[in-house]
Structures are given as structure tokens and as C-alpha cells.
Amino acid sequence: MWTIAVVDDERQVLQGMRRIIPWRELNAKPAGEASDGEEGLKLILEQQPDIVITDIYMPVKNGLDMIEELRREQYDGKIIILSGYADFEYARQAMRLNVDDYLSKPVTVQTLKDVLGKAIGKLEEERKKALQEGERQRKLTLYEPIAKQERLKALVTGAPGFGGASWTYDDGEGDGAGRQYRVAAVEISQSGRLDGMKPADWHLFRFAVANIAAELAAELRLDVQPVELYGRQTVMLLRFPAGMTVDESRRQAVQFARRLIQAADAYLHIRIQVGIGGMKEETKVIADSTEEAFQALHTKLCVPDEAFPIFIYKRKQDAAGNKVAELRPIRHYHEIAQALAGLQQHLAAEAVERLAALLRDWPELTAAELQRVAREVWTICKYTLHETGRGLEEAFPAESVERELAELLLPAQFREWALAKIEAVCAKFSRGDNLRHRQAVDYMVRYVHEHYAEDLRLADLAEQVYISRSYLSNIFRDLAGETFNDYVTKVRMEKARSMLAEGKLMVYEIAEKVGYKNVPYFTTLFKKHTGRSPTEFVKN
Structure with missing residues (x-):
């Protein structure tokens, strides 16, 4: 119900307003009356009526001074001036004070009804917009943690993801402060405890590992941002201050990885292994450190401590000591996983085409490397769909998939196999799926x-x-x-x-x-x- 206050020094006007305002028709009720501007100011600030009808000439404080003070006090209700003076200068001042209407006495019942109806219409529109904005802000607040995680996931994988490729890691100090970054790839090792887990359980294990990582980071005074990927994989984005040497950042990363492995075993009774990527000085190349971290996990060549499965990335070199180019498919994996999570076949197919083009143009690609990429793509598909409640084992038996993988020798065969698998998966789960x-x-x-x-x-x-x-x-x-x-x-x-x-x-x-x-x-x-x-x- 809307509220209306009337301020006028003439008793007859106050009594007349009570009688002629169509309260029920406007769904309104009185918010009080005042006979001068000072009294009116106090009434309006206390009652906060939706609409104020006021005279200009009044004792103690005139109407325009009262309105000016109300605006300084952030009163945002509708104000209608009802004056016996139709003076242009008064009207000009009223416009400056954002008054909604200016009426001359005497006023007819119909005119007053129309003006009040117009003011209420504006109030309804403003309230509707405020509710919509409030709902929008509420949703932003609710979804922000999820959006932040998706943006971080896009950052560490190099995929365009939620928020776009322009989003950068920002902790309030900006990206130009000369920070340095490393990525640690964490993989939960398959064990008897993990057999037969329910679809949501992998998320639970990743969440538990991320929790432990956050607590260890606080204890070790490290800046670590856990980012969940899929299935058994999580990455940790480690940020180091400017000026720290490569050796010192590696030492701290290894110390963190060692403690994380110990804690996961002690608290969760699971085994994890960690790959550590190279140091990067810009957020736009953090994804390269992620690729290197997973490359370290794959090759398992550089181990700083034989007691712990921690692997440091080391760039491959040929016999002459020259650096060898490395296959880096993580971005494409993430794009495929994102698309499959929503059964968006066309997006998944586009990601496969990009990955197939990378494989086709890769010099000296071996069949073993090709099959490894295909196996990783299928594993990601399996975990991604598992986490949305869909199992692939019944429709695509593991033995059958392994036979298909063993037959892949060329990038063109990989492309054909991957596109066919995505089409079959989407066809199977799209029926009746919402x-x-x-x-x-x-x-x-x-x-x-x-x-x-x-x-x-x-x-x-x-x-x-x-x-x-x-x-x-x-x-x-x-x-x-x-x-x-x-x-x-x-x-x-x-x-x-x-x-x-x-x-x-x-x-x-x-x-x-x-x-x-x-x-x-x-x-x-x-x-x-x-x-x-x-x-x-x-x-x-």
C-alpha cells in the first residue's frame, strides 16, 4: 500500500485532501499531515512516505527549502507541489529540485487523481526495476564462487572458458606487480578405495584435496589457488613474489607437494602424485606451466626426492642439446570436457577438430603418443560424464575401447574415432536429458x-x-x-x-x-x- 503525506498551512486544504484523494482506488493510505515546512521535514524523514503533496508559502520554513533539505537527506519519494501561485520562477526551482508535478490551487478531484496515479505508476516501475536489480545482484553473489572457479579453470588450461580469455588472475594487487607463477598438477592414484565410487564422489575427493592444500598453504605462508579439473585431476596455481629465484620457487613448490602427499595419505587415505611446471612471469602463459606440470607427470623423469612421487618438468632435448618441441593438448582436453558436460556435440566436435589439426601438424608424432592422447581424451570424457550421473561402461566396454585405441596409427584415424565417439555419447544421453x-x-x-x-x-x-x-x-x-x-x-x-x-x-x-x-x-x-x-x- 502506498503512503501519502500532505504539508500545507491551510487547515481547509488538509481537510480537503483527506476527503478528495481516492485512497482505496489508489491503494493508498495517509502518512500524516504538517502545517509548516519544519514540521513537514520532520514528518517526512520519520515516516518516509511514498508521495508528498506540499504548498510553497508556509511559515517557519517554506516548501522549496523543505524540499531542498529533503533531497540533501536522500529522500527519493515523489513530490507534488500544490500552490496558489503559478509563478515561473517557483516552477523553475521546483524542476531543479526534481519535483514530479506542479499544480495550482484550486485543483479538481480528477486532476489530483490523475497526478497521483501518474506518480504511483512511476513508483511501481521503479520498484519493479529495483527488485529485478536486487535479484540480479543476488544471483551474481550466489554464482560468483562458481564463476571464479570457471575463470581460473580457463586461465590454467588456456581455454576460452567462462569469462573469456581476457580474464586474468587478480588478487587485488593487479597483474602488473611482477608476480611469478608455477602450476602443480595433482593426480589421485587409482586404488581399491576408489573402486565403484558414486558419480559425485570424485568431486568430493578433489574438494578434500583442495581443502588440505588451502590449509597447508596458510601454514607454509604460500599463495596457492586450487583449481578442480575433472576425474582424478586438480591443479594448484602457486604465486610467488617478484624477485624470487627459480631455484627457491622450485624448493617451495616441492616442499608444498611433499606435505600435500603426506596429508592426503594421512587424512584421506589416498595416494596422490604431483607434477610441477616451470616458472612463468605473466598470467597469459600460466597455461604453459600447466602443460609442463602434466608433461612431468607423464614422463616422470625428474624426481627431487625418491620417497615422494613428485616430478619436476624438464624440457626435452635432442642429442645435440637442442630443445625439442612438445605436444601440449591440455587446452583441447578442457574444451572437450566443457562441451561434453552439457552434451554440446557441435562444440565438442570443434574442439576435437582443433586437437586433430594439432596432431596432424606435429612433427614426428609416434603412434604411442597418438594413442596416449586418444586414451586421455576418452578418460576425460568418461570422468566428465560420470560426474553428471552418466556411466559409459555399459554402452562402451573398456576392452572394446582399448582395442579401438590400439588400432589408431594416424591423426586422421584419431579424428574419425573421436568424432564418432562424441556423436555416439551425445546421442545416447541426449534422449530425454534436460x-x-x-x-x-x-x-x-x-x-x-x-x-x-x-x-x-x-x-x-x-x-x-x-x-x-x-x-x-x-x-x-x-x-x-x-x-x-x-x-x-x-x-x-x-x-x-x-x-x-x-x-x-x-x-x-x-x-x-x-x-x-x-x-x-x-x-x-x-x-x-x-x-x-x-x-x-x-x-x-
């Missing part, structure tokens, strides 16, 4: 990892993705492989296990930090999830 539903579940998974300590309710997320609660519950279970509540509990328990292993907080503090005020209930869930109570876990 991209909006997959995007909603992906958003929910990421939201849980960002807000696990808060009161997470499916109904609230349903409002955010504009899908009914019951329907969203079914979608999440179908695509993620478990219920929303089970997934939230799993994320919280993994985070609690990491905190307990650090030994810095009491059990009740950890319970609260992962979203539980009832400590006994937290203890019961933890034991159900890990097989041990928090106290037993700490002792072991």
Missing part, C-alpha cells in the same frame, strides 16, 4: 561445498534454481547417485575428518563449524560415516 536439470545439480553440488557450515535446505536451493522441491530431490538423486541430505552429510563429515586430523579444535567446535549444534548427533553421524567416533579418530 540440460537445465544437470546444471541445477552441478550448481547444488558446488553450493554445498561452499556453504556446508550453513543450514542447507533443499527447499531454499529449489527456489534458487526455480524447480519444485520434490522434483529437484528426484533429479539430484538420479544424477548424483544419492539423496541431497546424504550428500550434504558426506561433505560435512569429510571436512570434519580433516579438521580433527589437524588437532587444533575441540570436537564441539568442529561440530559447529560443519553445521551441527547438537554434538551427540554430530558424533553419531561421524561414527556412521567413518566407523569411528571423533575421539577414536583423533587417538588413531
Whole structure:
């Protein structure tokens, strides 16, 4: 309901306004009356009416002075002047003060109704725009963590990705401060514990590794930004201050990798291996360090410590000591994965064409290298689709794929094989598949990892993705492989296990930090999830 205040020193005018304003028709109510400008100023600032009807000539403070002071106080309601003087100078001043209308006394009921209706129409339009802007800002706030992660992913892979290739890593100091960068590629080794995992679990493991990395970085006073890729792979973007030597940055990167391997084994009971790329001085070539980090993982040539699977990139050289060009397909892998996640066949096919062109133009490409690239493409396809709730094993048995890979000898054969596989995958999963539903579940998974300590309710997320609660519950279970509540509990328990292993907080503090005020209930869930109570876990 709209509110209207009237300021006039004539009692008859105040009484007349009460009678002739069509309150019910305008969906309005009185916000009060005042008989001079000073009293009117106080009334308006206290009540904040939507519309003010005021005279100009009044005792103590005239109407124009009152309006000028209201504008200084940021009052943004609609103001209508009702004066017995039709003076041009007054009208000019009123325009300067952003007055909405200027009426001369006496005024007819119809004229007043029209002017008020016009003012209310403007208010409705402004309120609508404000609500739309508020909703836009709310969505930006909700999606910003996801958008930032996608932009970082594009940065470290060199793919155009979300946000475009022009986006650069910025921590508030800008990109021109002479910083230096290295990328560490982290790969979770396949083990018995990882067999038969549910589709969302790989994201959970990557999230857990990223959490440990963030905590270690704080402890070691390193600037590390974890970036999840797909399946068993995560990268760590390490930033070093200007002036640090290559040897010192390598030493710090190796120290961080060693601690990360130890922590992953101790807290998560998984084995990881780390490849470390070369130092880069500009963000636009960070993707080269990523390629080098994965190249180090692949070749496993330079090992600084035999006790840990840490591999340092070293540029290949020929017999004469000349540097040899290296195949760098990571960007194309990421482009294929992005496209397949949304079953966008044409984009995936375009990425394959670019990768095939790279292979075709590569000097002295061996069949072994070609088959390795094809195997990595298929592995990425498999993991990407697994994480959206789709399994490839039934339709594309591993033995059959391996036979096909062994037959690839030429780039043209790779191109034909990859395009056929993408067409078959998209045809299989596009039938009856709703991209909006997959995007909603992906958003929910990421939201849980960002807000696990808060009161997470499916109904609230349903409002955010504009899908009914019951329907969203079914979608999440179908695509993620478990219920929303089970997934939230799993994320919280993994985070609690990491905190307990650090030994810095009491059990009740950890319970609260992962979203539980009832400590006994937290203890019961933890034991159900890990097989041990928090106290037993700490002792072991």
C-alpha cells in the first residue's frame, strides 16, 4: 500500500485532501499531515512516505527549502507541489529540485487523481526495476564462487572458458606487480578405495584435496589457488613474489607437494602424485606451466626426492642439446570436457577438430603418443560424464575401447574415432536429458561445498534454481547417485575428518563449524560415516 503525506498551512486544504484523494482506488493510505515546512521535514524523514503533496508559502520554513533539505537527506519519494501561485520562477526551482508535478490551487478531484496515479505508476516501475536489480545482484553473489572457479579453470588450461580469455588472475594487487607463477598438477592414484565410487564422489575427493592444500598453504605462508579439473585431476596455481629465484620457487613448490602427499595419505587415505611446471612471469602463459606440470607427470623423469612421487618438468632435448618441441593438448582436453558436460556435440566436435589439426601438424608424432592422447581424451570424457550421473561402461566396454585405441596409427584415424565417439555419447544421453536439470545439480553440488557450515535446505536451493522441491530431490538423486541430505552429510563429515586430523579444535567446535549444534548427533553421524567416533579418530 502506498503512503501519502500532505504539508500545507491551510487547515481547509488538509481537510480537503483527506476527503478528495481516492485512497482505496489508489491503494493508498495517509502518512500524516504538517502545517509548516519544519514540521513537514520532520514528518517526512520519520515516516518516509511514498508521495508528498506540499504548498510553497508556509511559515517557519517554506516548501522549496523543505524540499531542498529533503533531497540533501536522500529522500527519493515523489513530490507534488500544490500552490496558489503559478509563478515561473517557483516552477523553475521546483524542476531543479526534481519535483514530479506542479499544480495550482484550486485543483479538481480528477486532476489530483490523475497526478497521483501518474506518480504511483512511476513508483511501481521503479520498484519493479529495483527488485529485478536486487535479484540480479543476488544471483551474481550466489554464482560468483562458481564463476571464479570457471575463470581460473580457463586461465590454467588456456581455454576460452567462462569469462573469456581476457580474464586474468587478480588478487587485488593487479597483474602488473611482477608476480611469478608455477602450476602443480595433482593426480589421485587409482586404488581399491576408489573402486565403484558414486558419480559425485570424485568431486568430493578433489574438494578434500583442495581443502588440505588451502590449509597447508596458510601454514607454509604460500599463495596457492586450487583449481578442480575433472576425474582424478586438480591443479594448484602457486604465486610467488617478484624477485624470487627459480631455484627457491622450485624448493617451495616441492616442499608444498611433499606435505600435500603426506596429508592426503594421512587424512584421506589416498595416494596422490604431483607434477610441477616451470616458472612463468605473466598470467597469459600460466597455461604453459600447466602443460609442463602434466608433461612431468607423464614422463616422470625428474624426481627431487625418491620417497615422494613428485616430478619436476624438464624440457626435452635432442642429442645435440637442442630443445625439442612438445605436444601440449591440455587446452583441447578442457574444451572437450566443457562441451561434453552439457552434451554440446557441435562444440565438442570443434574442439576435437582443433586437437586433430594439432596432431596432424606435429612433427614426428609416434603412434604411442597418438594413442596416449586418444586414451586421455576418452578418460576425460568418461570422468566428465560420470560426474553428471552418466556411466559409459555399459554402452562402451573398456576392452572394446582399448582395442579401438590400439588400432589408431594416424591423426586422421584419431579424428574419425573421436568424432564418432562424441556423436555416439551425445546421442545416447541426449534422449530425454534436460540440460537445465544437470546444471541445477552441478550448481547444488558446488553450493554445498561452499556453504556446508550453513543450514542447507533443499527447499531454499529449489527456489534458487526455480524447480519444485520434490522434483529437484528426484533429479539430484538420479544424477548424483544419492539423496541431497546424504550428500550434504558426506561433505560435512569429510571436512570434519580433516579438521580433527589437524588437532587444533575441540570436537564441539568442529561440530559447529560443519553445521551441527547438537554434538551427540554430530558424533553419531561421524561414527556412521567413518566407523569411528571423533575421539577414536583423533587417538588413531
